[in-house]
Amino acid sequence: MWEISVYNQILTFAWSLLLGAIWCFTYDIICSMRRVYVWARWVVFISDVLLWVIYAFVTFIFLISRTNGEIRSYVLLGEILGFLVFRIVVSRFVVMFFVFIFKKVKKICNWLKRVFYAAFEKLEQIVLKSLQNTSNFLIMSVKTAKKLLQYIHKLLYTKRNNVNVENKLDETKTKT
Secondary structure (H helix, E strand, O other): OOOOOHHHHHHHHHHHHHHHHHHHHHHHHHHHHHHHOOOOHHHHHHHHHHHHHHHHHHHHHHHHHHHOOOOOHHHHHHHHHHHHHHHHHOHHHHHHHHHHHHHHHHHHHHHHHHHHHHHHHHHHHHHHHHHHHHHHHHHHHHHHHHHHHHHHHOOOOOHHHHHHHHHHHHHHHHHO
């Protein structure tokens, strides 16, 4: 069994208190986000499970680094105590601060969304109008070209001319 000195035990306990306070701080940030933004129940469940898995992993790494991987009760007690002390003393102010920040961020995002939506709506109207004008121009150009060819050469759209052209082609084939 690996021996740990009293000084290292006290230092590890202090670090575990700090780690518990960090856990509470991160949890308060997530709670603040939940107050401002509406989350579905399954998202809350998954975020809580993911958060506690991350907490467990970091605690495991902390135990490996400080106690050579042995589970010491004072480490877990220190984390719980740090979490509770932070929750009782500071958590209310942290939640109020981050709710204020997230409300401002939400307000700015909604404003940006309205501005960009209006801009993209105008851009969409301009693009659609130009595409419509371009397509109308092309259609009119094709119709004008057909009418000019029909009027000037009188070759298109007549069966007699098509028959004459075919006969002339047949005559040239047989002559050669």
